[in-house]
Amino acid sequence: MKTKQNDLEIISSDIPLQPSEIISKCVVCDCSEFELLYKVRDTNQGVSGQWRLMVCKECGLGVIEPFPSQGQIASFYIDQFYTDDGKRFQGWVENLRGILAWMRGIGLNRVAPVKKGRLLDFGAGAGHFAKVQEARGWEVYSVDPYSSKANSADLCKLDGDRIQLEFSDHYFNVITLWYVIEHLRNPEAAIAEFKRVLKPGGILVLAQQNFASIQARLFGSRWLILDPPRHIWQFNEENLLKLVARYNFKKSAISHSSIELGPFTILQSILNYLVGNENYLFCLLKNGGLRSKGKMNKNIPLGRALASIALGVGLFPFCIIIYFLLLMLGSGDVFTLYLRRE
Numbered sequence: 001m002k003t004k005q006n007d008l009e010i011i012s013s014d015i016p017l018q019p020s021e022i023i024s025k026c027v028v029c030d031c032s033e034f035e036l037l038y039k040v041r042d043t044n045q046g047v048s049g050q051w052r053l054m055v056c057k058e059c060g061l062g063v064i065e066p067f068p069s070q071g072q073i074a075s076f077y078i079d080q081f082y083t084d085d086g087k088r089f090q091g092w093v094e095n096l097r098g099i100l101a102w103m104r105g106i107g108l109n110r111v112a113p114v115k116k117g118r119l120l121d122f123g124a125g126a127g128h129f130a131k132v133q134e135a136r137g138w139e140v141y142s143v144d145p146y147s148s149k150a151n152s153a154d155l156c157k158l159d160g161d162r163i164q165l166e167f168s169d170h171y172f173n174v175i176t177l178w179y180v181i182e183h184l185r186n187p188e189a190a191i192a193e194f195k196r197v198l199k200p201g202g203i204l205v206l207a208q209q210n211f212a213s214i215q216a217r218l219f220g221s222r223w224l225i226l227d228p229p230r231h232i233w234q235f236n237e238e239n240l241l242k243l244v245a246r247y248n249f250k251k252s253a254i255s256h257s258s259i260e261l262g263p264f265t266i267l268q269s270i271l272n273y274l275v276g277n278e279n280y281l282f283c284l285l286k287n288g289g290l291r292s293k294g295k296m297n298k299n300i301p302l303g304r305a306l307a308s309i310a311l312g313v314g315l316f317p318f319c320i321i322i323y324f325l326l327l328m329l330g331s332g333d334v335f336t337l338y339l340r341r342e
């Protein structure tokens, strides 16, 4: 594997980048100086190629280079990413995600000015959150630019890389993006559109991986939720707040906790040192797991699969402890911003 990686590095450094594939200015702070942090490849879905993870010298925003076109982004979400019923993981994991989606609503209830109203879940995926919020009495609309099952094409359109929502101004009380903003080619245009359709005083929820976390620094290119090339951007709290402030969004609350992602991210990132930097355990939990040889885009060697499971079971309690210790230090793998529209 090492040889293959080295080959890729040589090949990619030989290919000159087109001007459109280079970010000349930071979208947050306008700084034109970026430095290479490390080279990355897709260890989750097996999209071929290699990217440079570039970091803005001024604000710490991370972005992949070559910067993908809108057409390329669509190709990163290969068929297997969502199965026919819109679910990404094996049945028991999806059930667990349903419970965790219910918990997300508790956090929202603490800050939302109303307890029932119109909610847009943007990037709804399998629709767990939409379902539980509907049960709580919200009028929920779900759109997902990358899942045909969850998306209603007439509600969300793309004009180039600009999202257009087919709703009138000030339509929603709440808009939620659970791990979505980092996937968008043009996050700033999306935020402008969210401002348009959100009522004054309404809440925008942005949850994403935390590039300033101890975990991100410690695990580097082995960090599970780096997820290139689907994660085009790597935000931290400070630069994301700066970006949304341009559209009159102010921080109402922040949370660093995620029992859903935190302990498992730590576990998989450690396993990436021990078993190979291929996110084997994560891939096993995805729909089909070991049985899906023909279907999965990645074949997992049996020895690596068994080692991942055995070590995973043994190390998971230890990872839960690390997760809570890091949380006490204010470092979560992810952060959720609850933003009020002025």
Ligand SMILES: [Zn+2]
Residues within 6 Å of the ligand: 026, 027, 028, 029, 030, 031, 056, 057, 058, 059, 060, 061
């Ligand atoms: Zn910057």
